[in-house]
Amino acid sequence: MDVIPKWADAILIPLISILLAFLISALVILAIGEDPVEALMLMINGTFGNSAGIGFMLFYATNYIFTGLAVAIAFHARLFNIGGEGQATLGGLGVALVCLSLPWPHWTLALPAALVGGAVFGALWALIPAYLQARRGSHIVITTIMFNFIASALMVYLLVEVLKPAGSMDPATPRFPPGASLPQMSDMLGLVGIPFSSAAPVNVSFFVALLACFLFWLLVWRTRLGYEIRAYGHSETAAEYAGISPTKIILIAMMISGGLAGCMAINNVMAAERLVLNSVEGAGFIGIAVALMGRSHPVGVLLASLLFGFLVQGGAEIDFWTNIPRELVIVIQALVILFTGALDNMVRMPLARLFLMFGRGRSGGAT
Amino acid sequence: MNDTPAIQLKGISKSFGPVQANKDISIRVMPGTIHGIIGENGAGKSTLMSILYGFYKADAGEIFISGQKTEIPDSQAAIAAGIGMVFQHFKLVENFSVLENVVLGAEDGALLRPSLAKARALLTDLAREYELSVDPDETIEELSVGHQQRVEILKALYRQADILILDEPTGVLTPSEADHLFRILKGLRDEGKTIILITHKLREIMDVTDTVSVMRRGEMTATVKTAETNPQELAELMVGRKVLLRVDKVPAQPRGDVLKVENLSVVDEDGVERLKGIDFSIQGGEILGIAGVAGNGQSELLEVLGGYRAATGSVLLNGQTIDLTGSQSDGRTRRARGIAHVPEDRQREGLILDYSAWxxxxxGYHHAPEYQASSLFMDNAAIRADTEAKMQRFDVRPPLPGLAAKNFSGGNQQKIVLAREIERDPDLLLVGQPTRGVDIGAIEFIHQQIVALRDRGKAILLVSVELDEILSLADRIVVMFDGQIMGERLAHSTDERELGLLMAGVTEGAA
Incomplete structure (x- = not known):
């Protein structure tokens, strides 16, 4: 029997991990002579104090939902896809090419097309490492990391040499046609009479991300493919026994993963209305932390994405208003990743012991 | 004779969460005896020995070694107290020599040479005294399993163990190797060593022990002199009710070839020939047993027929060729052709332990049309209902479709696999080690199910390293050694000795 009940595994452990991370962050802030309580209040006020802050948080969270789901689906097949960054970069290329290819009349046409473009480019970029893993045994962790660098170099070449409009000094594509611009959250909420700041770039992609969470759940727990992916992830030998082809699962799972990462571009690239260098800004890596913290479950990924959206937005506020250096904000994020991802067992084991003691006391009382 | 027990345990209890693995266990093991501990899987034998060897800390109870109360917090303390342990899975460094393995962790100083010389002298002595001969300079990977086990025993003796614990030592041995081991153990006993033998094989207990303790569900149910008991009584003590040790079955009524295998060869990933051109056939309504020491090609044979290992040669099922390498060669197509497979290792192959029972x-049958709600989605409700019915028929306990496979006992896990495979009514059932790690009560049931399938006219290929099981369940027996078939016998006209010789690779002419 599992020692730790499901609810504690899903909620209690991440929560304690976050508290520990914040506690140590507070000590670090104290050590450089600043006030941690003030910093925390700034983060909270800067995020939840006005609708622009919330908008930015949701904008970042949208990115992380896509990359988090991307890492999560690979986790279900026990594949560690570190290439979300590169796949999202290539997804950006796909989105940009789609948006620039036609004078789109309306976003309802541009968005699905861009979604497909981003997904296909991201999926194909993940397919190469997947093929190398399935057929040649090249470790997917190594190859996906390498492909991040290749993607970034490729993007520099394309933006500087190919896609940059003639005469421009800026390594970026031309602006997308107006028909490809997505409705902002402020526009949509305005329709139902809720005022929302138009300063934040959060847009309709957020709802696409929520839909992706639901589809992810259906795929993993309701379809035959999800059944096979999870089976392969739990035991490769058992999968082979059951007639599930490892090659097929690796290729498909990684393509879904890359496709999800690529879909992120509908948020960041379409909101910027052009493709720039380093458009992904580390979201691919944060996706790893999000998937770990979210236990590869879409609800967990959603909550973890919101948390990281808050950390990034709140961090920007600290950077702006206090003497706490920008690097320290990254330290705080790193601590959260460290505690929720890597140091999971540090919280889990004492907790398991507690539950054991508690459980025994209870069963003893019952008899 | 000395009256102080070599080991005395008083009131040992140990729980893992809600599971109480050991309940208030007291036992006295006299010096210079072989003391057997027998019990079903999960009865708590291994937990008890792990406490004695310092892997687990008991929740309550005391340990006395030669009358001295002793704390054993870790294995270092156990070794210091003179306890040596031979594990079921050896703990040897494969590419080290025998000598290096023997001194590993017990070196006398920074330089190896003196320790190695001392070990070499000791090995020579022991080899002479106890038939414990092993070439000290051979590397472990070059040794047979039986010899590797001797190295484990030598390691314990080098550390001056007076008390030797052996955990299921004969699982990997041929009958003659097992006999040799027992001669060694008896020799050690006569020199005054104390030996604890953990096993689930009644025959070994009867052959070699002086005293036997029976464990059931974490409790010590009896300790008796071996000479004053019999296998039937021990089996009842283990299970807690009357059990049938023999399989009840009518003579087979073969009805023509279902499976015909010709010149089947397998070369594995390392280029080693695992099957060397074997031929055999199975008729409907009969059980063909494949006997042999583990690792002589039986696993590969099951994998080839199950569809997940490539091979050359020809395999006919009901007269139709089976694709051995091409695109039609996977578990799914084999199942569609009517081959069901209960794999040797249910935990690694047959089940996804984190998946629920349903x-x-x-x-493996998740593509079957009755389990689909649409082209994309599975019909989870239908699967649950189907599972509930099958759990009922196969008496799986607890009958909860939602419970994860890892939370069932070994016997019930095996019943899940068996229900899944048998209920599809296959033409050919491949069964590997059907009762490994399964309690006696469940063994009886599993054997009955296999015989019932045979009586419905189906062909059954049974692979087992338990000779008793092969002899009582199979109708016809082939013996495999080193990827070849050494001979074929009818189950009712052969015996353990004859099969044992074939298993050791002695050809029929020489025998």
């Missing part, structure tokens, strides 16, 4: 109940 998810496991369709594993």
């Amino acid at each position: 998810e496991n109940m369709v594993f």
Whole structure:
């Protein structure tokens, strides 16, 4: 029997991990002579104090939902896809090419097309490492990391040499046609009479991300493919026994993963209305932390994405208003990743012991 | 004779969460005896020995070694107290020599040479005294399993163990190797060593022990002199009710070839020939047993027929060729052709331990139309209902489709696999080690199910390293050694000795 009940595994452990991370962050802030309580209040006020802050948080969270789901689906097949960054970069290329290819009349046409473009480019970029893993045994962790660098170099070449409009000094594509611009959250909420700041770039992609969470759940727990992916992830030998082809699962799972990462571009690239260098800004890596913290479950990924959206937005506020250096904000994020991802067992084991003691006391009382 | 017990345990209790693995266990093991501990899987034998060897800390109870109360917090303390342990899975460094393995962790100083010389002298002595001969300079990977086990025993003796614990030592041995081991153990006993033998094989207990303790569900149910008991009584003590040790079955009524295998060869990933051109056939309505020491090609044979290992040669099922390498060669197509497979290792192959019982109940058959809600989605409700019915028929306990496979006992896990495979009514059932790690009560049931399938006219290929099981369940027996078939016998006209010789690779002419 599992020692730790499901609810504690899903909620209690991440929560304690976050508290520990914040506690140590507070000590670090104290050590450089600043006030941690003030910093925390700034983060909270800067995020939840006005609708622009919330908008930015949701904008970042949208990115992380896509990359988090991307890492999560690979986790279900026990594949560690570190290439979300590169796949999202290539997804950006796909989105940009789609948006620039036609004078789109309306976003309802541009968005699905861009979604497909981003997904296909991201999926194909993940397919190469997947093929190398399935057929040649090249470790997917190594190859996906390498492909991040290749993607970034490729993007520099394309933006500087190919896609940059003639005469421009800026390594970026031309602006997308107006028909490809997505409705902002402020526009949509305005329709139902809720005022929302138009300063934040959060847009309709957020709802696409929520839909992706639901589809992810259906795929993993309701379809035959999800059944096979999870089976392969739990035991490769058992999968082979059951007639599930490892090659097929690796290729498909990684393509879904890359496709999800690529879909992120509908948020960041379409909101910027052009493709720039380093458009992904580390979201691919944060996706790893999000998937770990979210236990590869879409609800967990959603909550973890919101948390990281808050950390990034709140961090920007600290950077702006206090003497706490920008690097320290990254330290705080790193601590959260460290505690929720890597140091999971540090919280889990004492907790398991507690539950054991508690459980025994209870069963003893019952008899 | 000395009256102080070599080991005395008083009131040992140990729980893992809600599971009480050991309940208030007291036992006295006299010096210079072989003391057997027998019990079903999960009865708590291994937990008890792990406490004695310092892997687990008991929740309550005391340990006395030669009358001295002793704390054993770790294995270092156990070794210091003179306890040596030979594990079921050896703990040897494969590419080290025998000598290096023997001194490993017990070196006398920074330089190896003196320790190695001392070990070499000791090995020579022991080899002479106890038939414990092993070439000290051979590397472990070059040794047979039986010899590797001797190295484990030598390691314990080098550390001056007076008390030797052996955990299921004969699982990997041929009958003659097992006999040799027992001669060694008896020799050690006569020199005054104390030996604890953990096993689930009644025959070994009867052959070699002086005293036997029976464990059931974490409790010590009896300790008796071996000479004053019999296998039937021990089996009842283990299970807690009357059990049938023999399989009840009518003579087979073969009805023509279902499976015909010709010149089947397998070369594995390392280029080693695992099957060397074997031929055999199985008729409907008969059980063909494949006897042999583990690792002589039986696993590969099951994998080839199950569809997940490539091979050359020809395999006919009901007269139709089976694709051995091409695109039609996987578990799914084999199942569609009517081959069901209860794999040797249910935990690594046959089940996804983290999947619930209902998810496991369709594993491998998850493409079957009755389990689909649409082209994309599985019909989880139908699968659950189907699972509930199958759990009922196969008496799986607890009958909860939603419970994860890892939370069932070994016997019930095996029943899940068996229900899944047998209920599809296959033409050919491949069964590997059907009762490994399964309690006696469940063994009886599993054997009955296999015989019932045979009596419905189906062909059954049974691979087992338990000779008793092969002899009582199979109608016809072939013996495999080193990827070849050494001979074929009818189950009712052969015996353990004859099969044992074939298993050791002695050809029929020489025998």
